[in-house]
Amino acid sequence: MKSYILSIFASKKGEIESLNGIRAIGILMVMTNHLWVFSRKAMGEMPFWLSWFAENQTTIVDVFFVLGGFLNYGGILQSYKKENSFPYRKFIINRSLRILPAYYVALAFSYYYFYKQSENLKHIQNPSPDLLWLITKGQKALDYVWADGIFLSNFFPRVLDVGWYISLEQQIYFLTVVLGPFFLFSKTRKVRVIILSIIYIIPFLSRCYLYSKGAMNAEALFWTENRFDSMIAGMLLAEYVDYKPIGESLGKLKYSIIGITSIVFILISYSFDWEHFIRLTLANNFFNIALALIIYLAIQKEGIFKTTLGLPIFRPLSRITFTVYLWNIPLMGVATGWALRGETIITLSVLPKLYLICFGFAILASWPIFLLIEQPFIWWKEKPKVLENKNEARTA
Template structure:
């Protein structure tokens, strides 16, 4: 059963599997130490800042999507001077939507049940009334989750679904945009357009900050967060523009990118997210992740060697499942070893070990979920694509 998770895929870039695994690791560590999980960690300002900043790992997910999807579109257009939108959307639909909708249905049932329990309480406390109102809002806004626009609403059925909404909007908009506009331009003009697009979300975040908009507008809205996707697209352009840059590597270049990636990421993790930094924190992380990204693509680089390990492959392939379901299993992971005596006031070392254990727990639980909610639809997708290819060959 596990063969698919470990199987080698020549179409993949191994080191990017490592980056995807790093992304889901950071997401789970963040959610483990925020919200109700705040009791797990000490009150130390540095550790708290680092944990809060791990939410920017979503930017790395966005960059990976931008790099891989845009790269695939660019390759297809280079081969045939067109983009088969039907095939693209078929691939994305079977890859993303069934597993997501199954997760949403489970969340809806769970939220509805919790709301009914609150309804039956005769004398609910003020805290229960607040929770009940939030549950009611989540249920009434559930249609936004199903339409992939939940990132524009405060109370969502699936609280982590905002990033999936942004990605789905990217999948809907970018392929036609590439086909109609971007790929009609010369390479130099295409890159200029992407650079201009990159700065738009930063300007919008500045506008929202200046006029006192809530954090939701700068953190979850598409217009203020799509710059990370553009970074991934620009990295694709770099690879196509200067392929020799990744192959002809010197010791100095490798050392510079290895140290630069670690140093810039450490600095970003210590940055405040308040006040004016709410505009630029995403930019800091995008720069850090871009340096790490390039390091992972450089032949012979230390980070390339680390992240290309086959150890990360199964985690990367189940990362979508883990993102969808990890929120339901964080408490279960803790109670599995601590029962009802949950730890508190943990310092960095013990918390990191607890985080690693939690990620592995979520991975193990999500493997069967992957085979139930994702793998069958991937098999159907592959079958349909095979039939389509066979039909194309017959008509030639």
């Protein structure tokens, strides 16, 4: 029992520790943005730099798109090398066990919460305009719960607010399973890279087209055709690493150039407001390329990115990242009431307490949720791998 409870602290064979740091920092930034957005109306005047930082974390979820594209596509490439075939069964089972149980439990809770709230709000006499907006929004979400259920919620009103990311990711992986063996994996590396590079440009062109029609906005970035380039960036990185496996040191100069470039690209992607052409069209490309470069540096055999991001302190949060992502909004909503007890307005001096309490509660509460819902399926998924390792050990 003790080992089960503390499993989030344990290292895993073959795991790249530095990627744990990327996941952990990524989910912290997602939480930073969520708490900021949902608390903004109660905030007093804040420094520009703080608003700029918090509001720009809207796109940080692309960390998981790029990382997912890199790891999953890289795993498929390795399977093709060993078996010369697409691992349909393994891929579908692994994705299903990792995503579906946790997702549908969170969706069921969100549906129940939305339904109860919607029913309660309807009985309020003479509702304010804000309350009417909430009632309408809630009812629309309930009417489109079917879209949440079949992973189309990035195109419709959502019961599970964070479900758009899972929907988009599942759509791309579904296309990978259905079409990949026919138009991609049966090709040579050169042809695959050309195909992926062409596909990578499509979301940018789609964003430009919508901008020309006056229809490109932050909401449109949830749509699959405008966002999947981040996953393709991860896939292209996997192709490069497969072509040129991590070996000797990059050298200080090359390492520094790549690191500085990634930071500059992130700053560029954050340097324009949400009405600017570059922010709505090209900024996403700067950002996902920067993320791919950071991942590349993180998986090197040495360097500050590997050392810093590979610290064991990131491991437990990395383990429960998906749980935290699914539940952070309602959990931080509960903790907000505790953090702001006795406060009438969120000032700069109150903000640290708000974030510390909300982050701490959301992460600690996600731990048992993970153990109850996700961990049993993860262990079931990894059981064949464990048995294989034991057999190899006996043979040796």
